[in-house]
Amino acid sequence: MVMWVRRINMEEIEKAKRAMPHYFEILSGRERPNFSYAKQVKVNFSKDGPLDELWKAHEEGMEKLRENDLSENPEKNLLDLKALIANRILEKCELCEIKCRANRNDSTGYCRVKESLVASDFLHLGEEPELIPSYTIFFSGCNFRCVFCQNWDISQYRVGLRYSPKEMAAKISIAYAEGAKNVNFVGGEPTPDLPFILETLRYVKVPIPVVWNSNMYMSEITMKLLDGIVDVYLGDFKWGNNEDALKYSKVPSYWEVVIRNFLLAKEHHRAEFLIRHLVMPNHLECCTKPILRWIAENLGKEVRVNVMFQYRPEYRADKYPEIARMLSYDEMKRAVELVSEFGLKNAMVG
C-alpha cells in the first residue's frame, strides 16, 4: 500500500514538473521566488502621492522587472509600492470583482473582512503531492457564499488571530526552516487580505514560493498587483456557466471574470498554474465539460489540473437536492473520460 501510494505520488510529481518548471527550479534553489525579485526593482514614488502617480510608477517598475533590471537593496522597491497601492485601495475597496467599495479601515466589506484575521496556519499535508508540506495560512472571510462550503465556519465568519506583517513573516520563515515547500495563502479567500499579504512579504527573507489559493474572482487592479509576486496560481475553476455560479456561490458574471483572470495570469511574470476543479453531482455536462474544454483550448493541454472527486454536501447543500449527495461512480467515470477527451496530459484525477 505504501509503495503504491509512493508510486502514484511520483507519477504526479513528474506531471507537475512538466507543467510547473519555474516552481521546481525554486525548490531546487536554482531560481528565486518572484517576490524576491520585486524587492530588487528600484522605483521612485512619494508615499503620499496620488494613486494615478503610484500606478504609473508601478507600470515602470513592472517593465524593469520584465527586463531583469535589478538593483541591490534599492531604497524603495516594487514590492513596497505594491503594498502601498493595495493599502490605498482599502479606503474604497475594489480588491475583488464584487467591488463593494467599503472603507476597510473603518468597516467590514461584503466579504466580512476588515483587518486580516488568520483562522489557522499549519504545515498542510493534504494538498497535491508537489505542494506538500505546504505552509497554509487560512484567512477568515470570503467574497463567495458557496452553499456547500466545507470551510463555512471560517469563510462566513470573522474569526482568527491578528498578526502584524512582521510576525506573519517570522512564522513563514519558521515554516520554511521546518520544511515547507511554499507559503499557501487561502481562506475563505485571500483576495481581501492582499494588503496584509504584500506587507508580510516585504519582511520575508527566505526563498519560499508563493501559492495564491483562490477562487480567481479578483478585480483587474488586484491582478496587476499580483503580477510579479505569485509563483503558482492554485486557482479554483468551479462553474462552467453564470447561472450555476449565481445559484450556488451567489456571484454575478462568474465565467467572464474568472476566464479573464486566468488569461491575465497566463501573461504574469513567471507565474504558473495548478487549477482545481471540484466535480459536482449533476454538473458534469454544464460545468466540468466546458471548464476542461476551456482550459485545454486557452491555457494549453500541458497545464496542471486537479479534477477532484472530494465533494461532500456540507453547510446548506441539503437545500439543493441536486447537489445533496456525493458523486456517483458514473459521474467519476465521465470526469475521467472528459480529461482524456480534452487531452489534459498533466491532470491529476480523483
Ligand code: SF4
Ligand atoms: S475584497 Fe471584500 S471589501 Fe473588497 S471589494 Fe471584495 S467583497 Fe468588498
